Amino acid sequence: MFLSRTQLIVALGAVALALYVLDLVRRRRLSEEYSLLWVMATSTIALLGFCTPLLLWVTSLLGIVGGAASTVFAFGLGFALLMLLYLSTKISRLAQQNHALTQELALLRHDLDRAARPREGA
Protein backbone atom coordinates (compact mmCIF):
# COMPACT_ATOMS: atom_id res chain seq x y z
CA MET A 1 0.00 0.00 0.00
CA PHE A 2 2.67 2.52 1.03
CA LEU A 3 5.54 3.04 -1.35
CA SER A 4 8.03 3.97 1.32
CA ARG A 5 8.35 4.63 5.01
CA THR A 6 8.90 8.30 4.18
CA GLN A 7 5.46 8.50 2.65
CA LEU A 8 3.87 7.10 5.78
CA ILE A 9 5.83 9.44 8.05
CA VAL A 10 4.88 12.48 5.98
CA ALA A 11 1.22 11.42 5.91
CA LEU A 12 1.04 10.86 9.66
CA GLY A 13 2.96 14.09 10.26
CA ALA A 14 0.45 16.00 8.14
CA VAL A 15 -2.44 14.54 10.13
CA ALA A 16 -0.76 15.45 13.42
CA LEU A 17 -0.14 18.99 12.15
CA ALA A 18 -3.76 19.32 11.06
CA LEU A 19 -4.94 18.27 14.52
CA TYR A 20 -2.57 20.77 16.11
CA VAL A 21 -3.95 23.53 13.85
CA LEU A 22 -7.49 22.67 14.92
CA ASP A 23 -6.43 22.74 18.56
CA LEU A 24 -4.86 26.19 18.09
CA VAL A 25 -8.11 27.47 16.59
CA ARG A 26 -10.09 25.91 19.44
CA ARG A 27 -7.91 27.72 21.98
CA ARG A 28 -8.21 30.95 19.94
CA ARG A 29 -4.49 31.14 19.34
CA LEU A 30 -4.84 31.07 15.54
CA SER A 31 -7.40 33.08 13.60
CA GLU A 32 -9.76 31.30 11.22
CA GLU A 33 -8.21 33.02 8.22
CA TYR A 34 -4.87 31.29 8.69
CA SER A 35 -6.32 28.03 9.94
CA LEU A 36 -8.17 27.55 6.65
CA LEU A 37 -4.90 27.78 4.75
CA TRP A 38 -3.13 25.41 7.10
CA VAL A 39 -5.94 22.86 7.11
CA MET A 40 -6.01 22.96 3.31
CA ALA A 41 -2.27 22.40 3.08
CA THR A 42 -2.08 19.66 5.67
CA SER A 43 -5.03 17.74 4.25
CA THR A 44 -3.60 17.92 0.74
CA ILE A 45 -0.35 16.44 1.98
CA ALA A 46 -2.13 13.80 4.08
CA LEU A 47 -4.26 12.86 1.08
CA LEU A 48 -1.20 12.47 -1.12
CA GLY A 49 0.47 10.44 1.62
CA PHE A 50 -2.36 8.01 2.24
CA CYS A 51 -3.77 7.64 -1.25
CA THR A 52 -0.92 6.04 -3.18
CA PRO A 53 -2.69 5.82 -6.56
CA LEU A 54 -3.40 9.55 -6.42
CA LEU A 55 0.20 10.26 -5.47
CA LEU A 56 1.51 8.17 -8.38
CA TRP A 57 -0.89 9.84 -10.77
CA VAL A 58 0.16 13.35 -9.69
CA THR A 59 3.83 12.35 -9.83
CA SER A 60 3.58 11.13 -13.43
CA LEU A 61 1.36 14.07 -14.36
CA LEU A 62 3.99 16.56 -13.19
CA GLY A 63 6.82 14.41 -14.54
CA ILE A 64 8.65 14.41 -11.20
CA VAL A 65 11.72 12.19 -11.51
CA GLY A 66 12.84 12.08 -7.86
CA GLY A 67 10.16 9.55 -6.94
CA ALA A 68 6.74 9.85 -5.36
CA ALA A 69 8.04 11.22 -2.06
CA SER A 70 9.45 14.22 -3.94
CA THR A 71 5.92 15.07 -4.99
CA VAL A 72 4.80 15.36 -1.38
CA PHE A 73 7.81 17.52 -0.51
CA ALA A 74 7.28 19.67 -3.59
CA PHE A 75 3.75 20.42 -2.46
CA GLY A 76 4.97 21.15 1.07
CA LEU A 77 7.70 23.50 -0.13
CA GLY A 78 5.37 25.28 -2.53
CA PHE A 79 2.88 25.89 0.26
CA ALA A 80 5.62 27.08 2.65
CA LEU A 81 6.88 29.63 0.11
CA LEU A 82 3.42 30.98 -0.61
CA MET A 83 2.64 31.18 3.09
CA LEU A 84 5.85 33.15 3.75
CA LEU A 85 5.01 35.60 1.01
CA TYR A 86 1.50 35.96 2.36
CA LEU A 87 2.83 36.56 5.87
CA SER A 88 5.24 39.20 4.52
CA THR A 89 2.30 41.10 3.10
CA LYS A 90 0.51 40.79 6.43
CA ILE A 91 3.57 42.12 8.29
CA SER A 92 3.86 45.02 5.86
CA ARG A 93 0.27 45.93 6.52
CA LEU A 94 0.66 45.61 10.27
CA ALA A 95 3.79 47.80 10.15
CA GLN A 96 1.89 50.48 8.22
CA GLN A 97 -0.97 50.42 10.69
CA ASN A 98 1.43 50.53 13.61
CA HIS A 99 3.20 53.48 12.02
CA ALA A 100 -0.04 55.42 11.51
CA LEU A 101 -1.21 54.69 15.05
CA THR A 102 2.07 55.90 16.54
CA GLN A 103 1.77 59.16 14.62
CA GLU A 104 -1.85 59.64 15.54
CA LEU A 105 -1.02 58.96 19.17
CA ALA A 106 1.72 61.63 19.10
CA LEU A 107 -0.72 64.17 17.61
CA LEU A 108 -3.49 63.36 20.08
CA ARG A 109 -1.12 63.50 23.01
CA HIS A 110 -0.03 66.94 21.87
CA ASP A 111 -3.66 68.09 21.65
CA LEU A 112 -4.34 66.71 25.08
CA ASP A 113 -1.36 68.55 26.62
CA ARG A 114 -2.35 71.75 24.85
CA ALA A 115 -5.92 71.47 26.13
CA ALA A 116 -4.64 70.92 29.65
CA ARG A 117 -2.34 73.97 29.56
CA PRO A 118 -3.99 76.40 27.11
CA ARG A 119 -1.65 79.31 27.89
CA GLU A 120 1.62 77.56 27.24
CA GLY A 121 3.45 76.45 24.12
CA ALA A 122 0.97 77.21 21.36
Add this chain to the structure above:
Amino acid sequence: MSRVLVIVPAHDEAESLPRTLAEVRHAAPEVDLLVVDDGSHDGTADVARALGVPVLRHPVNLGVGGALQTGFRYAVREGYDVGVQLDADGQHDPRFLAAILAPVAEGRCDVSIGSRYVTRSGYRAPLARRAGMVIFSGLVRLALGQRIADTTSGFRAYTRPVMEVCQGEFPADFPDAPLLIALARRGFRLLEVPVEMRERTAGQSFYTLGKSLYYPYKNLVASLMAWIQRSH
Protein backbone atom coordinates in the same frame (compact mmCIF):
# COMPACT_ATOMS: atom_id res chain seq x y z
CA MET B 1 3.02 86.08 3.95
CA SER B 2 2.95 82.30 4.00
CA ARG B 3 3.06 80.42 7.26
CA VAL B 4 6.17 78.32 7.61
CA LEU B 5 6.75 75.42 9.98
CA VAL B 6 10.26 74.13 10.60
CA ILE B 7 9.99 70.43 11.42
CA VAL B 8 12.90 69.05 13.43
CA PRO B 9 12.91 65.25 13.62
CA ALA B 10 14.93 64.30 16.69
CA HIS B 11 16.06 60.98 18.07
CA ASP B 12 18.21 61.25 21.19
CA GLU B 13 19.29 64.79 20.36
CA ALA B 14 18.84 66.43 23.77
CA GLU B 15 22.44 67.67 23.61
CA SER B 16 22.40 69.49 20.27
CA LEU B 17 18.73 70.44 20.15
CA PRO B 18 18.87 73.68 22.25
CA ARG B 19 21.52 75.20 20.03
CA THR B 20 19.73 74.18 16.83
CA LEU B 21 16.42 75.62 18.02
CA ALA B 22 18.06 78.83 19.19
CA GLU B 23 19.80 79.23 15.83
CA VAL B 24 16.55 78.80 13.92
CA ARG B 25 14.83 81.38 16.09
CA HIS B 26 17.70 83.77 15.60
CA ALA B 27 17.95 83.25 11.84
CA ALA B 28 14.22 83.23 11.15
CA PRO B 29 12.12 84.62 14.01
CA GLU B 30 8.99 84.61 11.82
CA VAL B 31 8.78 80.82 11.35
CA ASP B 32 7.22 78.34 13.76
CA LEU B 33 9.07 75.36 15.12
CA LEU B 34 8.01 71.77 15.77
CA VAL B 35 10.12 69.02 17.26
CA VAL B 36 9.14 65.44 16.50
CA ASP B 37 10.72 63.29 19.16
CA ASP B 38 11.10 59.88 17.55
CA GLY B 39 11.05 57.70 20.66
CA SER B 40 14.10 59.23 22.36
CA HIS B 41 15.42 57.98 25.69
CA ASP B 42 17.45 61.04 26.63
CA GLY B 43 14.71 63.54 27.41
CA THR B 44 14.75 65.17 23.98
CA ALA B 45 11.05 66.03 24.30
CA ASP B 46 11.51 67.70 27.69
CA VAL B 47 14.41 69.78 26.42
CA ALA B 48 12.29 71.07 23.54
CA ARG B 49 9.25 71.71 25.74
CA ALA B 50 11.38 73.63 28.23
CA LEU B 51 12.33 75.93 25.35
CA GLY B 52 8.66 76.48 24.56
CA VAL B 53 8.72 74.55 21.31
CA PRO B 54 5.72 72.29 20.53
CA VAL B 55 6.68 68.63 20.65
CA LEU B 56 5.12 65.55 19.10
CA ARG B 57 6.46 62.45 20.76
CA HIS B 58 6.42 58.98 19.22
CA PRO B 59 6.18 56.32 21.92
CA VAL B 60 8.31 54.06 19.71
CA ASN B 61 10.99 54.78 17.15
CA LEU B 62 9.73 55.04 13.57
CA GLY B 63 12.81 56.45 11.88
CA VAL B 64 13.43 59.85 10.35
CA GLY B 65 10.87 59.33 7.58
CA GLY B 66 8.13 58.52 10.06
CA ALA B 67 9.04 61.56 12.15
CA LEU B 68 8.94 63.76 9.07
CA GLN B 69 5.53 62.42 8.10
CA THR B 70 4.20 63.14 11.58
CA GLY B 71 5.45 66.70 11.13
CA PHE B 72 3.60 66.90 7.80
CA ARG B 73 0.38 65.72 9.45
CA TYR B 74 0.73 68.44 12.07
CA ALA B 75 1.58 71.10 9.50
CA VAL B 76 -1.43 70.27 7.33
CA ARG B 77 -3.75 70.11 10.31
CA GLU B 78 -2.51 73.44 11.68
CA GLY B 79 -2.80 75.15 8.31
CA TYR B 80 0.83 75.81 7.40
CA ASP B 81 1.69 76.66 3.79
CA VAL B 82 5.28 75.42 3.83
CA GLY B 83 7.10 72.78 5.85
CA VAL B 84 10.85 72.76 6.24
CA GLN B 85 12.75 69.67 7.31
CA LEU B 86 15.81 70.46 9.39
CA ASP B 87 18.08 68.07 11.30
CA ALA B 88 18.40 68.46 15.04
CA ASP B 89 22.10 67.69 15.08
CA GLY B 90 23.30 71.05 13.79
CA GLN B 91 24.33 69.84 10.33
CA HIS B 92 21.87 72.17 8.69
CA ASP B 93 22.72 75.82 9.10
CA PRO B 94 19.51 77.82 9.67
CA ARG B 95 21.14 80.78 7.94
CA PHE B 96 20.27 78.97 4.71
CA LEU B 97 16.58 78.74 5.61
CA ALA B 98 15.76 81.79 3.53
CA ALA B 99 17.61 80.34 0.54
CA ILE B 100 15.66 77.08 0.78
CA LEU B 101 12.33 78.81 1.33
CA ALA B 102 12.67 81.32 -1.50
CA PRO B 103 12.04 79.04 -4.51
CA VAL B 104 9.08 77.40 -2.77
CA ALA B 105 7.56 80.72 -1.73
CA GLU B 106 8.03 82.12 -5.23
CA GLY B 107 6.31 79.08 -6.72
CA ARG B 108 9.39 78.02 -8.68
CA CYS B 109 9.19 74.49 -7.25
CA ASP B 110 7.21 72.29 -4.88
CA VAL B 111 10.18 70.79 -3.08
CA SER B 112 13.48 72.56 -2.61
CA ILE B 113 16.49 70.56 -1.52
CA GLY B 114 19.45 72.06 0.28
CA SER B 115 22.34 70.52 -1.57
CA ARG B 116 25.97 70.12 -0.53
CA TYR B 117 27.09 69.24 -3.99
CA VAL B 118 25.96 72.04 -6.25
CA THR B 119 28.57 74.81 -6.31
CA ARG B 120 29.58 77.14 -3.50
CA SER B 121 29.75 74.41 -0.85
CA GLY B 122 32.89 73.65 1.06
CA TYR B 123 31.69 70.14 1.89
CA ARG B 124 33.75 67.24 0.64
CA ALA B 125 32.20 63.83 1.28
CA PRO B 126 34.13 60.62 1.97
CA LEU B 127 34.78 58.42 -1.07
CA ALA B 128 32.15 55.77 -0.26
CA ARG B 129 29.55 58.47 0.19
CA ARG B 130 30.51 60.11 -3.08
CA ALA B 131 30.17 56.75 -4.86
CA GLY B 132 26.72 56.27 -3.38
CA MET B 133 25.76 59.77 -4.32
CA VAL B 134 26.77 59.20 -7.96
CA ILE B 135 24.72 56.00 -8.10
CA PHE B 136 21.63 57.51 -6.53
CA SER B 137 21.69 60.76 -8.43
CA GLY B 138 22.19 58.65 -11.57
CA LEU B 139 19.13 56.63 -10.70
CA VAL B 140 17.08 59.72 -9.90
CA ARG B 141 18.19 61.22 -13.17
CA LEU B 142 17.08 58.10 -15.03
CA ALA B 143 13.74 58.03 -13.23
CA LEU B 144 13.00 61.73 -13.39
CA GLY B 145 15.08 63.09 -16.21
CA GLN B 146 16.36 65.65 -13.76
CA ARG B 147 19.68 65.93 -12.02
CA ILE B 148 19.52 65.90 -8.23
CA ALA B 149 23.05 65.75 -6.90
CA ASP B 150 22.32 65.49 -3.19
CA THR B 151 19.56 62.90 -2.86
CA THR B 152 20.24 62.21 0.82
CA SER B 153 20.03 65.81 1.97
CA GLY B 154 17.50 66.15 4.76
CA PHE B 155 17.42 69.94 4.51
CA ARG B 156 14.33 70.55 2.39
CA ALA B 157 11.24 72.70 2.07
CA TYR B 158 7.88 71.30 0.97
CA THR B 159 4.71 73.06 -0.15
CA ARG B 160 1.39 72.25 1.44
CA PRO B 161 0.15 70.09 -1.49
CA VAL B 162 3.27 67.96 -1.13
CA MET B 163 2.68 67.56 2.59
CA GLU B 164 -0.95 66.64 1.90
CA VAL B 165 0.06 63.90 -0.52
CA CYS B 166 2.60 62.63 2.00
CA GLN B 167 -0.16 62.01 4.54
CA GLY B 168 -1.12 58.89 2.66
CA GLU B 169 1.39 56.95 0.66
CA PHE B 170 4.85 57.75 1.80
CA PRO B 171 8.09 55.78 1.63
CA ALA B 172 8.53 56.24 5.38
CA ASP B 173 11.60 54.03 5.65
CA PHE B 174 13.30 55.79 2.77
CA PRO B 175 12.93 59.56 3.03
CA ASP B 176 15.76 60.25 0.54
CA ALA B 177 15.94 59.14 -3.10
CA PRO B 178 12.77 57.02 -3.03
CA LEU B 179 10.78 59.92 -1.59
CA LEU B 180 12.10 62.30 -4.23
CA ILE B 181 11.23 59.83 -6.99
CA ALA B 182 7.76 59.24 -5.56
CA LEU B 183 7.09 62.98 -5.34
CA ALA B 184 8.39 63.76 -8.80
CA ARG B 185 6.29 60.93 -10.22
CA ARG B 186 3.24 62.69 -8.81
CA GLY B 187 4.14 65.75 -10.79
CA PHE B 188 5.83 67.83 -8.10
CA ARG B 189 8.75 69.97 -9.19
CA LEU B 190 12.06 69.54 -7.38
CA LEU B 191 14.81 72.12 -7.19
CA GLU B 192 18.24 72.01 -5.63
CA VAL B 193 19.57 74.97 -3.71
CA PRO B 194 23.24 75.25 -2.79
CA VAL B 195 23.89 75.23 0.94
CA GLU B 196 26.86 74.61 3.16
CA MET B 197 26.54 71.85 5.70
CA ARG B 198 28.42 71.50 8.96
CA GLU B 199 29.70 68.57 10.91
CA ARG B 200 27.17 67.32 13.40
CA THR B 201 27.78 68.69 16.88
CA ALA B 202 26.61 65.83 19.10
CA GLY B 203 24.47 62.73 19.22
CA GLN B 204 24.27 59.98 16.66
CA SER B 205 23.32 60.11 13.04
CA PHE B 206 20.27 58.22 11.84
CA TYR B 207 22.62 56.59 9.38
CA THR B 208 24.86 54.56 11.66
CA LEU B 209 27.82 52.48 10.59
CA GLY B 210 26.00 49.16 10.87
CA LYS B 211 23.44 50.32 8.37
CA SER B 212 25.97 51.86 6.04
CA LEU B 213 26.33 48.77 3.87
CA TYR B 214 22.82 47.39 3.87
CA TYR B 215 21.05 50.73 3.68
CA PRO B 216 22.27 51.77 0.23
CA TYR B 217 21.19 48.41 -1.15
CA LYS B 218 17.73 48.67 0.43
CA ASN B 219 17.51 52.23 -0.75
CA LEU B 220 18.37 51.28 -4.30
CA VAL B 221 15.62 48.66 -4.35
CA ALA B 222 13.17 51.10 -2.75
CA SER B 223 14.05 53.70 -5.39
CA LEU B 224 13.26 51.23 -8.14
CA MET B 225 10.01 50.39 -6.35
CA ALA B 226 9.08 54.07 -6.06
CA TRP B 227 9.67 54.29 -9.78
CA ILE B 228 7.29 51.49 -10.71
CA GLN B 229 4.74 51.94 -7.93
CA ARG B 230 1.27 52.87 -8.97
CA SER B 231 -0.17 55.92 -7.28
CA HIS B 232 -3.81 55.98 -6.46
